[in-house]
Amino acid sequence: MNLLKSIGNDFSPQVRKAIEDTRYSDFAYKIAWESKRFWETEDNIYGGISRLSDGPINMVFYPSGNLHGNFGVLISGYGMQRVPAFDEIKDMEAKLAASRVAVERLHPSHGKDLHSPMYVAWQKIPYNQGGWITGANEYFDGPYKAFLSPDQRIYFAGDYCSHLLTWQEGAALSAHRTIKMISEHIRAAKA
Numbered sequence: 001m002n003l004l005k006s007i008g009n010d011f012s013p014q015v016r017k018a019i020e021d022t023r024y025s026d027f028a029y030k031i032a033w034e035s036k037r038f039w040e041t042e043d044n045i046y047g048g049i050s051r052l053s054d055g056p057i058n059m060v061f062y063p064s065g066n067l068h069g070n071f072g073v074l075i076s077g078y079g080m081q082r083v084p085a086f087d088e089i090k091d092m093e094a095k096l097a098a099s100r101v102a103v104e105r106l107h108p109s110h111g112k113d114l115h116s117p118m119y120v121a122w123q124k125i126p127y128n129q130g131g132w133i134t135g136a137n138e139y140f141d142g143p144y145k146a147f148l149s150p151d152q153r154i155y156f157a158g159d160y161c162s163h164l165l166t167w168q169e170g171a172a173l174s175a176h177r178t179i180k181m182i183s184e185h186i187r188a189a190k191a
Contacts, residue, residue, distance in 0.1 A: 001019050001022040001024070001133075001160060002024055002128075002129035002130050003127060003129060004019045005019055005020060011151050011154070012151050012152075014146050014151075015146050015147075015151045017143075017146070018142070018143035018144075018145075018146035018147060019143070021142055021143045022133060022139065022143045022160065023133065023134050023135060023139075024123070024129065024130025024131060024132065024133055024134065025080060025122070025123075025130055025131040025132055025133075025134050026123050026130065027080055027081040027082045027121075027123070028079065028080060028081070028121075028122040028123070028130070028131025028132065029077065029078070029079065029080075029081045029119065029120060029121050029122065029131075030075060030077065030078050030119075030120045030122070031057075031075065031076055031077030031078070031095065031096065031099040031117060031118070031119050031120075032073050032074070032075050032076075032117070032118045032120070033073070033074050033075075033076060033099070033100075033103075033114035033115065033116065033117050033118075034071055034072070034073060034074075034114075034115055034116040035071065035072065035073075035074050035110070035113045035114050035115065036070065036071055036072075036113055037068070037069065037070070037071065037072045038107060038110050038113060039062050039074070039107065040067065040068065040072075042107075043107070045062050046062070046064060046067060047062050047063065047064035048061075048062055049061050049062070050062075050106050052102055052105060052106065055085065055098070055101070055102060055105070056083075056085040056086040056088070056089055056095075056098045057076055057077045057086070057098050057099050057101070057102035058079070058102075059075075059076075059077070059078050059079065060074065060075065060076045060102055060103060060106055061074070061075035061076075061078060062074065062075075063075065074103065074114065076099040076100070076102050076103045076114075077095070077098070077099040077102070081121070086098075092119060095119065096117050096119070099114075099117070100114055131166070132159075132165055132166035133159075133160055133165050133166075136165060139165075140163070144160070144161075147160060147161045148161060150181065150185075155178045155181060155182060156174075156178065157171070157174045157175040157177070157178040158170075158171050158174055159171040159174065160174075161174035161177070161178070162174045
């Protein structure tokens with residue numbers, strides 16, 4: 001939706017307003033590291049999330065891609081940059097250090113195994129420009145409804161067309177719903 005705000009279009013007034021009223025988080029981030037896959041070989045963790053109850057980094061994700069490979073990606077830090085404990089960390093080196101500490105707390109002696117860090121600010125990702133829709137209650141009562149039906153020949157699909165905002169599952173379910181709508185439209189036109 002952030003991209004559609006900057007592209008000229010001939011959407012209906014209702015859809016243009018829904019696009020304009022859709023808000024994404026401006027300060028979402030993710031920190032990823034490359035590492036040997038110690039979480040699999042030592043802890044039998046094959047995907048999922050570990051949570052910490054305190055500290056600026058409270059989640060570590062174990063992506064399941066490349067299972068049993070020599071190296072993998074570990075996500076240590078995911079959320080809103082403006083959460084007070086994280087926002088108080090002023091420079092990138094300190095943010096990466098906090099990310100490493102979170103892994104060390106969950107997996108003692110493995111903080112040293114992390115290398116090639118990547119810090120991603122979601123609002124700076126081309127063709128994305130935001131992490132997830134904010135204000136879900138207002139969104140579902142307003143803009144969301146405009147994306148559930150086609151606007152002339154344009155059908156919408158994405159996590160923003162589901163109640164599973166921020167997740168690929170919501171986007172996939174939305175795509176299935178959209179394909180079904182297009183199929184029904186074509187069948188009706190042929191009948």
